[in-house]
Amino acid sequence: MAGLLHGDRIGNWIDGRRVDPANGEWLESVDPSVGKAWIRVPGGDAQDVDHAVAAAKAAFSGSWRSMPATQRAGLLRAAAVEIGKHAEELATIECRDNGKPLAEAIAGDLPSVVEMMNYWAGAADKIHGETIEIGPTSHNFVRHEPLGVVGIIVPWNSPLAILAAKVGAALAAGNCVVLKPAEQAAASILTIAACFDAAGFPHGVVNVVSGLGEVVGDALVRHPDVRKIAMTGSTETARRISERAAPTLKQLAFELGGKSPNIVFADADLELAVPGASTSAVFTGGAGQTCVAGSRLLVHASIYDDFLERVERHVAMHVRLGNALDRQTTMGPIAFAAQYEKVKSYVELGRKEGAEIAFGGRFGPENFDGREEAEALAGGYFVSPTLFRGATNDMRVCREEIFGPVTCAIPFHDDDEALAIANDTHYGLAAGVWTRDLKRAHRFVRDLEAGAVWVNAYRRIHWAAPFGGYKESGYGRDSGLESLRGYQQTKTAWIDLS
Ligand code: NAD
Numbered sequence: 001m002a003g004l005l006h007g008d009r010i011g012n013w014i015d016g017r018r019v020d021p022a023n024g025e026w027l028e029s030v031d032p033s034v035g036k037a038w039i040r041v042p043g044g045d046a047q048d049v050d051h052a053v054a055a056a057k058a059a060f061s062g063s064w065r066s067m068p069a070t071q072r073a074g075l076l077r078a079a080a081v082e083i084g085k086h087a088e089e090l091a092t093i094e095c096r097d098n099g100k101p102l103a104e105a106i107a108g109d110l111p112s113v114v115e116m117m118n119y120w121a122g123a124a125d126k127i128h129g130e131t132i133e134i135g136p137t138s139h140n141f142v143r144h145e146p147l148g149v150v151g152i153i154v155p156w157n158s159p160l161a162i163l164a165a166k167v168g169a170a171l172a173a174g175n176c177v178v179l180k181p182a183e184q185a186a187a188s189i190l191t192i193a194a195c196f197d198a199a200g201f202p203h204g205v206v207n208v209v210s211g212l213g214e215v216v217g218d219a220l221v222r223h224p225d226v227r228k229i230a231m232t233g234s235t236e237t238a239r240r241i242s243e244r245a246a247p248t249l250k251q252l253a254f255e256l257g258g259k260s261p262n263i264v265f266a267d268a269d270l271e272l273a274v275p276g277a278s279t280s281a282v283f284t285g286g287a288g289q290t291c292v293a294g295s296r297l298l299v300h301a302s303i304y305d306d307f308l309e310r311v312e313r314h315v316a317m318h319v320r321l322g323n324a325l326d327r328q329t330t331m332g333p334i335a336f337a338a339q340y341e342k343v344k345s346y347v348e349l350g351r352k353e354g355a356e357i358a359f360g361g362r363f364g365p366e367n368f369d370g371r372e373e374a375e376a377l378a379g380g381y382f383v384s385p386t387l388f389r390g391a392t393n394d395m396r397v398c399r400e401e402i403f404g405p406v407t408c409a410i411p412f413h414d415d416d417e418a419l420a421i422a423n424d425t426h427y428g429l430a431a432g433v434w435t436r437d438l439k440r441a442h443r444f445v446r447d448l449e450a451g452a453v454w455v456n457a458y459r460r461i462h463w464a465a466p467f468g469g470y471k472e473s474g475y476g477r478d479s480g481l482e483s484l485r486g487y488q489q490t491k492t493a494w495i496d497l498s
Pocket of ligand 1: 153154155156157158162180181182183211212213214216217218221232233234235236237238240241255256257258290291292401403429469
């Protein structure tokens with residue numbers, strides 16, 4: 001099977017064609033496992049955004065808007081097949097770009113991208129309106145129509161999986177899309193775009209423009225023909241987008257950051273809670289670069305010391321740091337140099353604030369003493385799994401999103417205190433609760449201020465279940481039928497019967 005990626009650079013995807021950026025500028029994308037550039041992607045600007053939005057607008061008012069929904073569903077199904085055919089190549093591109101372990105991308109991310117397309121194919125031709133009984137003089141009915149052109153902006157940590165949830169829903173609802181990947185990891189999204197056209201989508205329905213957030217992202221946000229921006233990223237960027245989208249009154253949906261509590265009670269099944277706390281989200285493949293990372297580990301004081309020792313043993317036994325493309329690797333590097341420096345600075349900050357490193361706190365080559373590949377990995381952005389003990393919730397390391405493999409363990413003494421600490425954050429994305437007590441589990445599900453609560457589990461995410469945040473973790477939902485409404489507008493029709 002022919003590969004999708006050829007040569008050492010990949011252009012934008014606009015109107016069914018691979019095109020160079022209009023300004024001729026390219027950005028280098030660095031392989032974080034080795035710290036070297038591996039591909040160039042467009043450093044585009046507003047000209048490319050104008051081109052892509054015009055193509056999307058033309059496609060929308062061309063054949064796409066009037067295409068029977070069942071045909072649209074068939075195209076989404078065909079896209080699933082096309083993506084499935086190239087899954088390994090897409091996974092490899094993504095892992096090279098952002099350092100996620102290949103084994104995880106092949107077993108998790110790519111199969112879920114395929115399933116999301118199938119899920120949304122199933123929904124595309126089940127979009128129904130309603131009739132409303134008004135009285136004998138009027139016939140009233142409601143249509144759920146697409147918005148038109150939707151801009152989708154995604155981050156670098158899991159580009160394809162995050163993209164697929166939004167794109168699947170947007171296309172199923174009948175919109176055309178312009179996608180803006182993160183400048184640090186754009187290659188997998190630039191590549192996957194061709195799969196939609198290969199599956200038979202009319203040209204211009206799916207477009208990708210790569211470039212800096214402040215340039216390409218901003219042009220998309222301000223564009224008068226873009227009716228909605230669905231963005232996953234940081235809370236700071238979402239604030240900026242909100243301001244700049246105001247003049248054109250765009251709809252907005254945001255999936256943002258978190259500082260999620262993972263709460264372990266004394267009655268928890270420790271056989272589950274130890275791996276749950278150690279490998280779920282923070283010390284896994286993406287090296288804690290996941291929005292739902294359980295980065296505040298709240299542990300009942302009576303088991304605090306023992307629990308942290310068990311977590312340390314588990315991490316030592318199960319986490320293997322290494323090149324993302326090595327299938328033995330269970331935890332990859334930090335995705336790019338600036339983020340690596342940020343994580344390092346937070347580890348330093350934690351020490352200064354008075355937390356104590358229980359384990360970890362090693363960087364780069366320090367992690368590879370005695371390993372054969374030490375020389376090759378010396379330039380990589382590696383941080384060992386790091387746990388702070390004796391942390392308190394007022395420390396900045398407990399309040400700010402670090403987005404790296406760093407967890408702060410905070411002791412608590414009773415349920416009320418656990419709940420108060422858990423909710424004492426401006427974020428509200430996710431939370432975990434480990435207990436055998438059913439009443440306690442239900443109380444915490446009810447009272448935790450978070451968009452997702454896992455009981456005796458962590459980081460379960462599925463395309464059929466709504467996903468999104470409370471408070472400053474965002475609004476709007478990805479996944480599940482609920483998210484479809486976010487890509488539609490409602491029209492009420494009145495027919496006079498008098
Ligand atoms: P970021 O906010 O810096 O960038 C996200 C995207 O926004 C990128 O494509 C970027 O180019 C673009 N962007 C930046 N400035 C822009 C502007 N002015 N206008 C338009 N677009 C702009 O975030 P990041 O550092 O790439 O990603 C990490 C963040 O994403 C973390 O906060 C993490 O928690 C969050 N995240 C959330 C979820 C979720 O589902 N809730 C999932 C993954 C990551």
